[in-house]
Amino acid sequence: MTSFTKPLVRAMAALALTSTLIGLQAPAGTAAAPPIAGAQYVQGVQYVQLQHPVPASPREVTEIFWYNCPHSYLLAQPLRDWAARQNPPVTIRHIPAAWPDRPDMMGYARVYYTLDRLGLADSMEQAVFHAVRDEHWDLTQPDALSEWAQLQGIDEQQLMDAWNSPEVQQEVQAAPALRERYEVHEMPSVIIGGTYRTSPFIAPGGVQGTVPVVDYLLRRSR
Template identity: 55%
Template structure:
């Protein structure tokens, strides 16, 4: 029940903030004060053992905030020295077929090595064009229109690897102790999200930058 309420709240908040938020790819706003633990970010109750340089984003293709955060987060990662690779984890719950279906789409593209390249095209298809990419038929039609090899997409979509990764997605999300989309976890220790920053999506990347430098230090 708590998950259902949080998902409903997240969807409502996404809709509310979307109207005032800049378009995807807009530069993130500056943070005028040092982010505060418990307000702009939280410390995971059970830190995940990983590199302090690891940045994980829990996202959903049908979340407007995830869409808006995609490009600014990648731009920030590319500016770091050395560049940071953002690890994406699809937000999924086993009792949410739509979210499981989008997780399967992500892992299909990941198996083909094009998940990052096709991220914005998928977001645009789902969020702007209103496409429902939760079935194999719809995915193959979209893939052909996007210039991907439908046979390769079909093979990946139906593969045991993608099935196993999709089924494991809810537990992986649980590992990072998040039920908000999107959420960003830095160094396996600190988590922030647009719901925790005064400026929503534009305020998220500056908090991530602070946490990254703090975790690495």
Template identity: 40%
Template sequence: MKTLLRSAVLAAVSAGLLAAPAAAAPDAPHEGAHLARPGLPQPLRAAAPHEAVEFFWYDCSHSAALEEPLARWAARHTGEVVLHRVPAIWTGGPDERLQTAHARLFYTLERLGAVDRLQARVFRAVRTEKADLTTEDAAAEWAAEQGLDERDFRAAYRSSEVDRAVAAVPALFARYAVDELPTVVVDGTSRTAPSRAGGVAGMPAELDRLIARP
């Protein structure tokens, strides 16, 4: 994608938008549970008529199931919808360490412009192959196997830009009151998730309805 969430996160930090989150994030991800929250905040950035923000975790089975359908949905709406992704970090939750490491991997790949090519592969590595990509060495070795330059990967992995992006994630989850994975927020005013769409398979059709609203 030409428009990266990384830039939106940094812009939000600079503008102070993340200083006062709207609500506290839950302690741990819930797959298939939803708590309705009215009055979602405004979009991160308007770069197209519509913006979709996906909140996911590489070790979430529902997030993994949504990846390819969501990518196809976004491709069908090229020029109409900008898709951003936000990796999960629930501060204080039992999976915080794993989530933080996975978020660092995601933002490293984003910095290298490799998310679109490798996102599905990361899900497959974590969920199907049970690969541990939570350390720099393991992630760098895996990235090299995918055709990325290992030195470039390590430099991005350690960069201050990736540090800032990872640090901003918990406030983004609080800002959007995310309590279910995956969740996709459209235009900052509406959302869908497995519990709202009758399962992951129903989410693309629900997204079509959300962007068709006047």
């Protein structure tokens, strides 16, 4: 082999190796790194503007979620951690995703509003997700909810009083219309300042990339 051909062969081998490595990369959206700070996002691609914005503070973030949704589970804590770092503070509002023809979703909306009435929705969020997603509890059933609540140290009588209260019933019945007001058809979805909406299904990198888009939209709405 001549001195001319050796570098050529080495270059071809390096090119082949590079092509192989590119082919082995994870599919887009499965393990993408979050966008760098200050990255620009495009309306209609990584986020949308509501056709009918909802009156809200520019620093209000509304999360539409479902306890039995794996993406909601993955997004909940990172979103809370991000909000805790904001100064001035950011208010996170939670709305359970509910469709009237989905008894399971209406049931978990009832679980949320029951805990919320007791002032426990925020502190028990991860415990509920863990029970539903990891341990496969059906907390939409009163007996199962009571048993789970006892394990968490929640007063069973207070829980059932809230579960059966007319206030909780009214909130559950209003949940589908509230979701529609935010023009949400997938969960989780996050609405910033009552104007912009994003979700793991359109944010780059899925759940991992959702919070950077929320951060960008917060600064934009401000």
